[in-house]
Amino acid sequence: MSSDTTTRGPNLQWQDENGVAHRLSLTDKIFLGRVCRGIEREKCILVPHPRVSRDHAVVRLTRHGAEITDLSKNGTWVNAVRMAPGASRQLQDGDVISLGGRSIRISLPNLTPQPESDNWMEQTAIIPTAVCITSLVADVRGFSAFSQKTDSTVVYTLIEAIFSRFSTIVSAHQGTVKDYAGDAVFAFWEHTGGLAPEHALSACQAAIDQLHSVPEIHRQLTDRGLAMPLPVLGWGLTTGQITLSHYGSRSAGLALVGDCINLAFRLSSMANKTLSAPIVMCRQTASLVEWKLPLMDLGEQEVRGRSGKEHLMGIHMMPERIDRPGHDHNQPQ
Structure with missing residues (x-):
């Protein structure tokens, strides 16, 4: 993890409780939470706050860009708007994710949606x-x-x-x-x-x-x-x-x-x-x-x-x- 706030690819940027700036590259998934059990340290952002769930939310790249899924009990906010429990939503460059008093900005420079025929990411078929x-x-x-x-x-x-x-x-x-x-x-x-x-x-x-x-x-x-x-x-x-x-x-x-x-x-x-x-x-x-x-x-x-x-x-x-x-x-x- 780096305190440098510039990067060429998708990333999440935030300041910790001591005011130190951090950046984490988004190459697949980044997990947000108080503990993030079983997740490599390089794949998660820990927020030590009692209202933050152990596994609070996950940000992932999709063929359409980037999205966040709420997994929490006390809620996740995007641009100061509370997400519905368990919901997923697309993220745009500059969106701010808030949880436990921590603000995390997503940067998506030069990220373009993948064509539907691209097999970059396998999609799960949902069949009634x-x-x-x-x-x-x-x-x-x-x-x-x-x-x-x-x-x-x-x-x-x-x-x-x-x-x-x-x-x-x-x-x-x-x-x-x-x-x-x-x-x-x-x-x-x-x-x-x-x-x-x-x-x-x-x-x-x-x-x-x-x-x-x-x-x-x-x-x-x-x-x-x-x-x-x-x-x-x-x-x-x-x-x-x-x-x-x-x-x-x-x-x-x-x-x-x-x-x-x-x-x-x-x-x-x-x-x-x-x-x-x-x-x-x-x-x-x-x-x-x-x-x-x-x-x-x-x-x-x-x-x-x-x-x-x-x-x-x-x-x-x-x-x-x-x-x-x-x-x-x-x-x-």
Whole structure:
């Protein structure tokens, strides 16, 4: 690394905490962060600030020029504008990247985009794929009213505790957390080789474990002196085919598109509200788990925003555990 601020090729320039000027040539990728684990010192810019993530962002050359991808928890700014979490954006000569109070200027002299036929950089093909999943959405009841009359730090502490515990439960049952949407947690289980009861059962067990965890979450928060009522939530479970891909500017943004996902959100808003059951599922999900779970028939129900009616089922009682599917002769084939 050099304190000289002139160079012939693309580079990043900044001053450290002592005011010493530095320059790092951009030949492929430069990583920005507090630690940059496993990265050669010549390939990273370390910013020792508590609000800077260990692996905060990466600047790379592409066939179109240079781009930055945000990897942080607290945000990255380009020309004083915050990037969307996980987003990528093109960089121009003279753009200034800001993180943790450090300003890093990018210099792109004589850099011209490569033609599409050039094989200078191999591009990853992103192909939309049709897959079957079981979706699980957990939604907090009365969240808007609670937020309106409660200090924002208490609201944040409650939601953070719920999201953290629920995410741990999803991971324990081999599911994937897709999104935290306001006051809802959306997770999914991908079926391989056709619809499989074990994946739907895993999603159901995750919902049951999440339900059982709510009183403990509440107790821990009240023990810390946070006054709040016991949270009430609703869970929606659906199974069906979706299209899985990526779109938009967020390279880390996995896109799941399908009617069953929309239905899962709708069912979560009905559970423990217009329907007495805390965990509500579509008939497809029920057909995969009814051999193992005691279900109650909720009948044909109108679902807001949808035409016709949906045949819905709920879990009749909340067992602590579901026996995992194995060599059960009663298991559907």
